[in-house]
Amino acid sequence: xxxxxxxxxxxxxxxxxxxxxxxxxxxxxxxxxxxxxxxxxxxxxxxxxxxxxxxxxxxxxxxxxxxxxxxxxxxxxxxxxxxxxxxxxxxxxxxxxxxxxxxxxxxxxxxxxxxxxxxxxxxxxxxxxxxxxxxxxxxxxxxxxxxxxxxxxxxxxxxxxxxxxxxxxxxxxxxxxxxxxxxxxxxxxxxxxxxxxxxxxxxxxxxxxxxxxxxxxxxxxxxxxxxxxxxxxxxxxxxxxxxxxxxxxxxxxxxxxxxxxxxxxxxxxxxxxxxxxxxxxxxxxxxxxxxxxxxxxxxxxxxxxxxxxxxxxxxxxxxxxxxxxxxxxxxxxxxxxx
Amino acid sequence: xxxxxxxxxxxxxxxxxxxxxxxxxxxxxxxxxxxxxxxxxxxxxxxxxxxxxxxxxxxxxxxxxxxxxxxxxxxxxxxxxxxxxxxxxxxxxxxxxxxxxxxxxxxxxxxxxxxxxxxxxxxxxxxxxxxxxxxxxxxxxxxxxxxxxxxxxxxxxxxxxxxxxxxxxxxxxxxxxxxxxxxxxxxxxxxxxxxxxxxxxxxxxxxxxxxxxxxxxxxxxxxxxxxxxxxxxxxxxxxxxxxxxxxxxxxxxxxxxxxxxxxxxxxxxxxxxxxxxxxxxxxxxxxxxxxxxxxxxxxxxxxxxxxxxxxxxxxxxxxxxxxxxxxxxxxxxxxxxx
Numbered sequence: 001x002x003x004x005x006x007x008x009x010x011x012x013x014x015x016x017x018x019x020x021x022x023x024x025x026x027x028x029x030x031x032x033x034x035x036x037x038x039x040x041x042x043x044x045x046x047x048x049x050x051x052x053x054x055x056x057x058x059x060x061x062x063x064x065x066x067x068x069x070x071x072x073x074x075x076x077x078x079x080x081x082x083x084x085x086x087x088x089x090x091x092x093x094x095x096x097x098x099x100x101x102x103x104x105x106x107x108x109x110x111x112x113x114x115x116x117x118x119x120x121x122x123x124x125x126x127x128x129x130x131x132x133x134x135x136x137x138x139x140x141x142x143x144x145x146x147x148x149x150x151x152x153x154x155x156x157x158x159x160x161x162x163x164x165x166x167x168x169x170x171x172x173x174x175x176x177x178x179x180x181x182x183x184x185x186x187x188x189x190x191x192x193x194x195x196x197x198x199x200x201x202x203x204x205x206x207x208x209x210x211x212x213x214x215x216x217x218x219x220x221x222x223x224x225x226x227x228x229x230x231x232x233x234x235x236x237x238x239x240x241x242x243x244x245x246x247x248x249x250x251x252x253x254x255x256x257x258x259x260x261x262x263x264x265x266x267x268x269x270x271x272x273x274x275x276x277x278x279x280x281x282x283x284x285x286x287x288x289x290x291x292x293x294x295x296x297x298x299x300x301x302x303x304x305x306x307x308x309x310x311x312x313x314x315x316x317x318x319x320x321x322x323x324x325x326x327x328x329x330x331x332x333x334x335x336x337x338x
Numbered sequence: 339x340x341x342x343x344x345x346x347x348x349x350x351x352x353x354x355x356x357x358x359x360x361x362x363x364x365x366x367x368x369x370x371x372x373x374x375x376x377x378x379x380x381x382x383x384x385x386x387x388x389x390x391x392x393x394x395x396x397x398x399x400x401x402x403x404x405x406x407x408x409x410x411x412x413x414x415x416x417x418x419x420x421x422x423x424x425x426x427x428x429x430x431x432x433x434x435x436x437x438x439x440x441x442x443x444x445x446x447x448x449x450x451x452x453x454x455x456x457x458x459x460x461x462x463x464x465x466x467x468x469x470x471x472x473x474x475x476x477x478x479x480x481x482x483x484x485x486x487x488x489x490x491x492x493x494x495x496x497x498x499x500x501x502x503x504x505x506x507x508x509x510x511x512x513x514x515x516x517x518x519x520x521x522x523x524x525x526x527x528x529x530x531x532x533x534x535x536x537x538x539x540x541x542x543x544x545x546x547x548x549x550x551x552x553x554x555x556x557x558x559x560x561x562x563x564x565x566x567x568x569x570x571x572x573x574x575x576x577x578x579x580x581x582x583x584x585x586x587x588x589x590x591x592x593x594x595x596x597x598x599x600x601x602x603x604x605x606x607x608x609x610x611x612x613x614x615x616x617x618x619x620x621x622x623x624x625x626x627x628x629x630x631x632x633x634x635x636x637x638x639x640x641x642x643x644x645x646x647x648x649x650x651x652x653x654x655x656x657x658x659x660x661x662x663x664x665x666x667x668x669x670x671x672x673x674x675x676x
Contacts, residue, residue: 260598276606
């Protein structure tokens, strides 16, 4: 590592209208700097691609400051410490944090967590053992609160969060019904992950399929997608149902404003609730969630898979896989060929 | 009372599309019958007009069977027993129940509650001491759960339910902000009912006014109206806010489907919940609610007023006042001139 080492980074070039295109990004090269006091220089290895990224590049104020034009794209990632100016980290340790879409990151040590590649391969620390795992854990158990034999429906069910929601539901003794796009994903849900039923929204009438698969109604609906599927689920709620709002990926690229759930009056008829959350709201309980998820993974009770795209420069096209639903498991970028 | 006494009744003639018109109703005359075992013949005195009526005359399945074409319009009302075939009721007692929009009703005694005109005038038994009162009580205290110094916003604030929601909020030590149409209603809220602030949605920018009147955000939003005002309130939620869905009067006559709350993702950012209810869900706790509301009324802590329209035949036009927002207090029909 010398001052002349080059850092390649993906930077936001312009605010996308609707679906982001290749023109909205720049690939830049700059010298890697030196960490200051309390900072750590990390060689970034795997970058997490998440639906929330669409919000981060929008101008609208949200829970996070928008990524500025010309700034390195924000991303959670894992990497290896190569120079530390903080006593908590030494060279060679693996860490996760908001490292950005780049080859090298200089970040405050306070924002880093250690990860152990001997416990699980590094990409899993961005999925089942990372934020998606905690999102599924807290969203389902703290807000959804499924009881044994109740019916849990999750959309985006083959995705990083949804696939865990269904599996955690079955670990609670609940029935899990997943909504996903395409027969392969549906077969994965019922065949490998133990979902009780799967609905292929690309080829099935979701409303009719919810009637068939949820004869007693939906007790917990965990929503990752919004739009028509949210409305279909609302129309099928059981009395006292809990709707968990985790995301709305079908709406993130809408150019004419969000579509609200027209069937929200089903909440009234069914004395049901709809509650939203961000995983950050549970920061004080991360240790609890990480411990339980780790135990389940170690016991072989939670399966997960990762879709690894190789090459930092492929970020713009890889991001679109999320919105097209063509990723196959938790989507990450391997910064370098291994 | 003889078998030749005539009962005038308002019956549903056709299912309205959009706003109901005079043509959607028939005024019929039929002989009054005789109550059977377990039934009571009631002379109907005051009929309650409620936003829920719009749902009852729609074809769409809801919590209540739709009123059939040719059937007497469903309504809660108060009246006087004139013939009882049930030991629990004697002639001359006053009762409330689903008596319908008519002069005489023969109903099962099981569906009647006694009311005492010495405690409060009969129309108040359809408002503050009736279903609107219980709706405000349970919706605000069981779902909204305002804490002292928190901010409670209620729409339809000059209406039968909303005016009580704001007053109960202040009794809990919370701040009450009402949204109503027109300067007179707003003056009533802050001048007579003790609301801390009022927003005139017909003459003010509701979003701007919510920023001014709720500098720390909205902790509890009690919604009676839906539509744009619901979206404006969602945009101003505080962390952990509770949204109570009680009604959506702005949407009940929509001919192109309900409009969903486009800003529902505010629930996610703010870890907020949106919960619906029908007062019937609290049937097992009516006694508790009625006792507390009665105590507050007796202590002069809850003010209410009624808008009494005289004449059964004026039902079709009177109903529209609800949707136009031109009623001044709880809307009831006095079946006869007193």
